[in-house]
Amino acid sequence: xxxxxxxPFSIPDYPETLTGSLRYGHATSIRFNKIGNVLxxxxxxxxxxxxxxxxxxxARILTGHTRAVQSxxxxxxxRFLLSAxxxxxxxxxxxxxxxxxxxxxxxxxxxAAELHPSNLNMFVASILEDSPCLVEVGDGIPHFTSLPSxxxxxxxxxxxxxxxxxxxxxxxxxxxxxxxISGTSKGxxxxxxxxxxRIRSSNRVTSQNxxxxxxxxxxxxxxxxxxxxxxxxxxxxxxxxFEVEHKFQDVVNRLQWNSCGFSPSGEYVxxxxxxxxxxxxxWERGMGSLVKILEGPKEELVDVDWxxxxxxxxxxxxxxxxxxxWSVEQKESWSAFAPDFQELEENIEYDEPEDExxxxxxxxxxxxxxxxxxxxxxxxxxxxxxxxxxxxxxxNSFDV
Amino acid sequence: MEFSNDVNQNSMxxxxxxxxxxxxxxxxxxxxxxxxxxxxLHIEDGLTPEPSKVKQEEPxxxxxxxxxxxxxxxxxxxTISKKPAGTVTRKGPRRxxxxxxxxxxxxGPAYCLCKGPDDGRWMLGCDGCExxxxxxxxxxxxxxxxxxxxxxxxxxxxxxxGVTAWKRKCRLRECSKPAEVSSKYCCHEHGVLFxxxxxxxxxxxxxxxxxxxMVADNFEEFRNVGNQAPSLPExxxxxxxxxxxxxxxxxxxxxxxxxxxxxxxxxxxxxxxxLIKDASRILVQEFKEKEGFKKDVCxxxxxxxxxxxxxxxxWHSISSEVPIxxxxxxxxxxxxxxxxxxxxxxxxxxxxxxxxxxINQEEKDLLHKIKQMETxxxxxxxxxxxxxxxxxxxxxxxxFHRFQISADKMVELLR
Numbered sequence: 001x002x003x004x005x006x007x008p009f010s011i012p013d014y015p016e017t018l019t020g021s022l023r024y025g026h027a028t029s030i031r032f033n034k035i036g037n038v039l040x041x042x043x044x045x046x047x048x049x050x051x052x053x054x055x056x057x058x059a060r061i062l063t064g065h066t067r068a069v070q071s072x073x074x075x076x077x078x079r080f081l082l083s084a085x086x087x088x089x090x091x092x093x094x095x096x097x098x099x100x101x102x103x104x105x106x107x108x109x110x111x112a113a114e115l116h117p118s119n120l121n122m123f124v125a126s127i128l129e130d131s132p133c134l135v136e137v138g139d140g141i142p143h144f145t146s147l148p149s150x151x152x153x154x155x156x157x158x159x160x161x162x163x164x165x166x167x168x169x170x171x172x173x174x175x176x177x178x179x180x181i182s183g184t185s186k187g188x189x190x191x192x193x194x195x196x197x198r199i200r201s202s203n204r205v206t207s208q209n210x211x212x213x214x215x216x217x218x219x220x221x222x223x224x225x226x227x228x229x230x231x232x233x234x235x236x237x238x239x240x241x242f243e244v245e246h247k248f249q250d251v252v253n254r255l256q257w258n259s260c261g262f263s264p265s266g267e268y269v270x271x272x273x274x275x276x277x278x279x280x281x282x283w284e285r286g287m288g289s290l291v292k293i294l295e296g297p298k299e300e301l302v303d304v305d306w307x308x309x310x311x312x313x314x315x316x317x318x319x320x321x322x323x324x325x326w327s328v329e330q331k332e333s334w335s336a337f338a339p340d341f342q343e344l345e346e347n348i349e350y351d352e353p354e355d356e357x358x359x360x361x362x363x364x365x366x367x368x369x370x371x372x373x374x375x376x377x378x379x380x381x382x383x384x385x386x387x388x389x390x391x392x393x394x395x396n397s398f399d400v
Numbered sequence: 401m402e403f404s405n406d407v408n409q410n411s412m413x414x415x416x417x418x419x420x421x422x423x424x425x426x427x428x429x430x431x432x433x434x435x436x437x438x439x440x441l442h443i444e445d446g447l448t449p450e451p452s453k454v455k456q457e458e459p460x461x462x463x464x465x466x467x468x469x470x471x472x473x474x475x476x477x478x479t480i481s482k483k484p485a486g487t488v489t490r491k492g493p494r495r496x497x498x499x500x501x502x503x504x505x506x507x508g509p510a511y512c513l514c515k516g517p518d519d520g521r522w523m524l525g526c527d528g529c530e531x532x533x534x535x536x537x538x539x540x541x542x543x544x545x546x547x548x549x550x551x552x553x554x555x556x557x558x559x560x561x562g563v564t565a566w567k568r569k570c571r572l573r574e575c576s577k578p579a580e581v582s583s584k585y586c587c588h589e590h591g592v593l594f595x596x597x598x599x600x601x602x603x604x605x606x607x608x609x610x611x612x613x614m615v616a617d618n619f620e621e622f623r624n625v626g627n628q629a630p631s632l633p634e635x636x637x638x639x640x641x642x643x644x645x646x647x648x649x650x651x652x653x654x655x656x657x658x659x660x661x662x663x664x665x666x667x668x669x670x671x672x673x674x675l676i677k678d679a680s681r682i683l684v685q686e687f688k689e690k691e692g693f694k695k696d697v698c699x700x701x702x703x704x705x706x707x708x709x710x711x712x713x714x715w716h717s718i719s720s721e722v723p724i725x726x727x728x729x730x731x732x733x734x735x736x737x738x739x740x741x742x743x744x745x746x747x748x749x750x751x752x753x754x755x756x757x758x759i760n761q762e763e764k765d766l767l768h769k770i771k772q773m774e775t776x777x778x779x780x781x782x783x784x785x786x787x788x789x790x791x792x793x794x795x796x797x798x799x800f801h802r803f804q805i806s807a808d809k810m811v812e813l814l815r
Contacts, residue, residue, distance in 0.1 A: 063765065066757040087754055107705055108747040129747040141709060 010333075014268055014282050015311045015326040018296030022314075024049050024058055026321025029303045033074040035388050036308040040081055041316070041323060042069025048083050050095065050391065051323075053307070059391050060098055064091050071112040073123075079389040080120055084113035090125055090135070095391050104135060104142050112170065117177045124171045124180055132171045132182065134194065145197055147171065149184050170212055175219035179239070183210030187226065191239050203242045205232065216262040217308065221245065223269060225260045231271050233285065246288045253277065258301065264308050272301040272315055280304060280315060280326075297324050513537045513554070524548065528556030543576035572597075645780050652777045656770065663766045665708075670759045672715065675730040676701045677752055683737055695741050700748035702736040704755060 025043040032039050038059060039051040046065030049058055067087035074081055080101065081093045086109040092101040101120070109128045116122040121137040124147070131146040149168040168190075171182040179200065180192045187206035190199050205224065212225040222234045222242075231248040248269060256274035263270070268291070270282045278301060280294040294313065301315040301324070312327040335341045508517045511532040522542040523532045527550045535542050538554065549565040556562060567578035570586035572594045577586035585591035599609070616622035684699040706714055718730065738748055 064761070066761050067754065087758060089758075105705060105707065142707060 010331075012311055012328050013265070014263065014292055015294070015313055015328050016292070017326060017329070018294070018324060019327045019329070020056065020325050021297075022051055022056060022323040022325065023320075024051075027303075027316045027323055028068055028321070029071050030305055030314055030316055030323055031072050031074055032305050032307055032314075033078040034076060034308060035078060036310065037388075038078075038391060039305075039314065039323070040072040040074065040083075042072045042083055042085070044068045044321060046085060046087065048072060048081065048093065050081070052391075053312075056325075060095065062093050062098060064093075064100060064103065065089060067109070070110060071114075073114050075115055075120055076117060077389050080115070082113050082115045082123055084110035084125060086110070090123065092120065092123075095389075097392075102137050102142075104137070106133060106144075114172055116173055117175060119177065124173065126169060126171050129167075132168050134180065134197070147180065147182060147192055147197065148199055149182075149190075170210060172213045172215060172222075174236070174239075175215065181213060181222065181236070183213050183224065183226075185209045189224075189234075189242055201240045205234065205242065205244065206230070212259055214261055216266050217264045218266050221262070221266065223260050223262055225257050225271065227256070229254055229256050231257055231260050231269065233269060246283075246285060248281075248283045248288065248290075250281065259303050261304055261306055263306050270304060270306065270313065272304045275300060280313065294326050296326070297322075524551045524553075526551055526553035526556055528552045528559075528561035545576070547576065547578050645784065649777065649780055652773050652780075656773050656777075659766055659770045659773065663763065663770070666759060666763050666766060668715070669708075669711070670763070672711075673704070673755055673759060675728075676704060679730040680737060683734060684739075687734070687739055693741075695743065698738045698740045698742050698745040698748050698751075700738040700745075700751045702738075704751070 022039075022041075024041075025045060025047060027041040027043055027049070030039055030041045032053075037053055039053055041049045041051060042065075043049060046063070046067055046069060048062040048065070048069055050060040050062070051057070052059040062081075062083075065083065065085040065087050067085050069083050069085045071084045072081060073083075079095055081095060082090060083093065084090045088106050088109055090104045090106065090110055090113045092115075093099070094101050106125055106127055108130050111126040111128060113123050113125040116124075122135065124132060124134050126132045131149055134145045134147060136143045136145075147168060149166050166184055166186050166188075168182045168184045171180050173179070174181055174191070178194060180194065182190045182192060184190070187204055187208055187210060189203045189205050189210070191201045192198070193200045206226045206228055208227040210224055210226045212223075214223050215221070216223065216233075220235065220237060222236050224232045224234060226232070229249055233245045233248075235243045235245055246269075248271070250273075253276070255277060257271040258274050260269065260271040262268070267285055268282050269285055270280055272280050278295070278297055278299055280301065281290060282292040282294065283289060284291045297315075297317050299320060300318040302318045304313065304315040306313050307327075310327065312325060314323050314325050316323055333343070335343045510516065511518055511523065512534045514534065514537050516534065516537075518532065522535045522545070524535060524538065524540060525532050531553060533553055540548075540551075544566075547567045547569055549567055550562065552562040552564050557564065568584070569575070570577050570579050570590050571584040572586075572590040575586055575590055579586055583591070585594065599606075604612075612625075616625055680699040680701050684697045687693065687697060703714065738745060740748070742749075
């Protein structure tokens, strides 16, 4: 859709209708890249599918995992993709040629892996029944460091008697890249320094499991999904003291939430429901009020993501693995294209005047033009030196 | 009685003709007919001498000539042999006889089987009995005029004086001229015409035919062309190898070497996994017996978590002399094995299957990549071979030659 034709004042903030779905295999997790031109999806059979958003078609299929891919994470430049799967492996893909940068085996199935904001060779992985692991690949040799879950002394994670253990379930990097924010099963949020590994500060935010942590696009807020059926937005400006800004919940039905996220502007927050209602709830952050319930698919939605630029929301269905897409139907407004364009209701027969195509005296015209020229300063380049990475067109190989 | 004999004789004569049993063609060879008509015109003048009589340069007695020609007949009849000098080439078309006139219908001597007069029809002179025969009476078309070497009338043939001898006729159907010496055609043009007419019915296109003519140097070689299946030239001339292809091939070869190494490594890993599985099974068995455990135990060995880099060191420590694939059994210490109850151990659930599938997937990927490399290499080599063949075919045909021209030279040529 031609962005020049879109009336900038008429784009809604959030989508209203289900416009389509992307189907290739059974997806489990999805992520848009930073500019929003591609969508990565991890499938149940271990494939990682890269979708091109503008054409809604498959751009690449990456093979390597043998079990379900649990999470996909893009690098800042958009060229690398980290996938974590239940086959205990984390693979970093280079999308320039579809090759593998590194493959690392963890000690157990991996729930989620997230790349360091600036360092491709570092990532943090949350592991089943185990403490999360900070991995650094230096010269091809990986170093694994477990992250602590509790501040007091050496801890034992394996408890044969089956008491509920205090384990870390989710980890994300702080936008600065110097800290890891982890959420535990007892509702604690730890800020862990990387060098050396130690817990810098802890906040008890809730009393139950913290299931998911995601950063907002502006990187100043955190959204947290926990089993107490509350979605919390937390400001992470002050590392010592995390302030809970808003709490979102469904008071009526007391629904559990599957996954949550921010809108690109940060104005809205969305979450998918667990089991009963197959919908996406959208709240407005200013007042904390519910503005929209997106319906459509007849199945539970597990993973959700908001497009970084357009008002487009994608969510993965649990039963079919289809990726549903909600967006707005744009009306092409050709009058926005140029100042003297007018939208017509019907065809108008135009009789050109006699002097329509006369060749005017050029000298006079040039003089007028010169008077109108205004010196304009041109900016070349901007702070980010590279053009955003786009997946190259691969016409030679027969397998996508 | 005579007639019947004659008829037989005539048919025998006809059999001797080579490819002949043809009626006079509808496409008269113009020059020949004109000359005939010219001859007829001359008749009125009455001045033309008997050409046949004149042509007797070296007259021989019929008997002697017949004995000679008997042996020559075989040759003449079957091969395209040179007409030996000195044989009587006397034949027909006698236009006039001295002293005759067209007005004398039934006067004059009686010739031929029909005992008719010489009334201007084409006649053959028999070399045996010196009699003249109308062409129509002895069933020899006038167009065979130039083809007769010796003619014996039916009665001479019957009495054994001699056998009619013919020259080889030009191969072109419509032409009745004799063929040239050592040739099947009377002239070059007829040869061309004949071959063209043959080509009309075949399925060979002209360019393939041309290639066929160029393929062999002599007849023997040509005969042997179809004996073997064609093979591509084994060696590729250096000038056919482009620079970028050379580097491409080299990089492909390097990649193949790397990939093969990786495959070997993967197979070693496979074997190692099997060793660990076996060892673990034994350990688990021992543990169950020792502790009295009824339920299944996980048995996951931590050594499986070692990354590829360190794996080689581990193998070396297990068996330094022998490669890991030779090792039959592995010692397993209980401290690196997980003894959790299998059902409860979520962490290591199905580890055997996961690891096996993993190795198989790796192997499959590597094999796929190797195959891709091989096809790419083959493609490059095939292109080179094609170019080699074309160069051989187009040898001597400068219009097909590729040559590297620099841009300036090209500009010059085009100017």
